[in-house]
Amino acid sequence: MSLLSRKLVFLFVLVFMCTAVLSQQSNKQPTSRILKTANTLLEAQQFEAAEEYYNKALLNAKAAKNSYYQAQAYEGLGNLYSKTKQQSLAADAYEKAIKLYRTLGLKVVADVLSSQLKSVQGIGELYAGVEIGAKGIKLSVIEVKLTNGENDYTLKADTSINTDAAALSYQSEKETLDAVTVLYDIIRKKYQIPSSRTHIVISSGLKQELDKYKKVEYFANVVRPLELDPQIKIHYITVDEEAQLSFKGIVPQINRMTANQLDVGSGNTKGGYMDAGRKFVPVTFPLGTKSFQRLVEARAAGSQNIEDFLKSAEKLIIDSLGRMIIYEFRDKTDFKSRDVLYISGGIVWSIASLMHPELIRQNYVELTRQDIADFRKKIFTNYNELVNPDLHNSMSSEDAAASLANINRVVKTYDQKALLAGSIWLDEVLKQINTENPNKKLIFPRYAYVGWISGFIIDKISKQYTELSMK
Incomplete structure (x- = not known):
């Protein structure tokens, strides 16, 4: 055997032994x-x-x-x-x-x-959330799937029944009870969702009204259907709690440490952000688009003139409410400096629908401060043209029909004064928010109207596993 052959054999044996x-x-x-x-x-x-x-x-x-x-x-x-x-x-x-x-x-x-x-296996778990609000009862059915280690939440169905629960009359209580009964029947029979995944909650706005008369517990008992499973409790939440739940339900988990959220409601304005210590910091105003409109109408002394309405609204901001907005954001540097703000509420939906009808199929609509300023101006100067757009030459017939139907819902829900009041309030709040970062991206999520009830379900799922781990 040659020297070279011997060396090769030795190397082979050495490699084999090392591997072994x-x-x-x-x-x-x-x-x-x-x-x-x-x-x-x-x-x-x-x-x-x-x-x-x-x-x-x-x-x-x-x-x-x-x-x-x-x-x-x-x-x-x-x-x-x-x-x-x-x-x-x-x-x-x-x-x-x-x-x-x-x-x-x-x-x-x-x-x-x-x-x-x-x-x-492609199977999710269905959860039901019933929101008892001041102006209606809303059912949201949400499918939860664990995807890549995180829960993925998909809205499978939503429906609502209009009531006037805040009236606190026998008739309104009866209507609310009947509505909750109907929606609970849908949960059980149509979706077959068990009691452990069914949640009924009184909204913060309605709770505020009930608190005035110390009738929260009374109301929760009166609107409870007889056939409701005893293990299902009717919960109620505060404004700060609703703000935190909206944040969880609206802001994607991956963005929660870097983005803010603000819901401009009819009775209040609420939102917040997560600070560096992962603590939620609420931002709330006891005023919303409808309550702002009422203040303006009171100052306008019953005048039906839109010019008088605009003057009264702008004077109200200058005289008092502008200072209230500044005061609320005085120590919210983190909120003002962040790059992304998820905004929601009826007025935001209206602006997205009327200023960007071409985006009807998009779940996330990016808005700009200019969109809001232009909307505020057009509502006053070109209202009829704004709410009656010609879309058939710029969109497909299907998209145009869907967008016009959406705009029709906006007009049926809010009149010119409501839209003007809402746009002024939103514009003034955003002016203060943007003082630190004027290039902030504004995102309207179309599913935001079920945001806080989705957040409530997310919170319950998280607590469910936490409680199990402590047993």
Whole structure:
């Protein structure tokens, strides 16, 4: 044998021995370390290597008859197959992990994995939220799916029944009770949503009215249907709580540390942001578009003239309300300096509908301060032209019909004075918000009208797992 051949044989033997040694070392590693390596490889998207380590951990765990490590290995394989779109393998691995976790009494982990299993199977869980508001009762049905480790929320249905709950009369109480009964019937029979995923809440605006007469508990009992499951409580929330829930329901989770949210309602204006310590900081005014309109009409001494209305509104801002806005934002530097503001409310919906009818199919509509300033001007000077646009030459017939139907709903909901009052109030609030960052992006989410009830459901789901972990 030549010298070269001998060297090649020696190198081959050396490589074989090193490989064998490394393999033995890997096999001798604690299962916990193998699982940690597999998780790191999965995070780094080294899928083939991760799969090898999970299977190696699984073999070790079975040999040692360690159910916990077996469950972890199956869970890891489920996550890996889910990420690589191997749904049947993922489902099989998750089912085995869930069974082992339940046997070990680890209910929280098993419940979370059950959600992941449903996700890979394309199944979501339906939740129902009933909002009892001052001017109507609203039902929102939301599907929750766990996607890439985060809950994904999709509005599946919404419907409302107009009532005048804030009137606090026998008739209004009866109408509210009947409306809640009808919507609860829909929840049970049409969507078959269990009581554990059904939530009924009195809005902050209605609670404010009820608080004046100390009738919150009374009202909650009066409008409670006889057939309502005893485990379903009728909750009520404050303005600050509603602001925080709206933030959770409207602002995407990925943007919650960098964006703000503001809902310009009829009775109040509320929003907020998350500070550096992950604490929600509310921003609230006890005034909204409708309450501002009432103040203007009172100052205008009953005049029906739109010019008098505009003068009274602008004078009211100059004399007092402008200072109130400045005072509320005096120490909200973070709120004013951020780059993105999610804005919602009837007036924002109206502006998006009338200023950008071509965006009827978009779930997120970006607005500018100029849009709001132009709207404020056109409502006063060119109202009829603004609410009767000719869209058929600039849009498809289907989109034009959808947009005109949306505009018709705006006009039926708000008259010229309501739109003018709303645009003035919104414009003045945004002027103060934009003092630190005038280039702030303004985004109107079309689903914002179910924002806080969605946030309430999100909060309940989160607390559900927190409470389970403490048991």
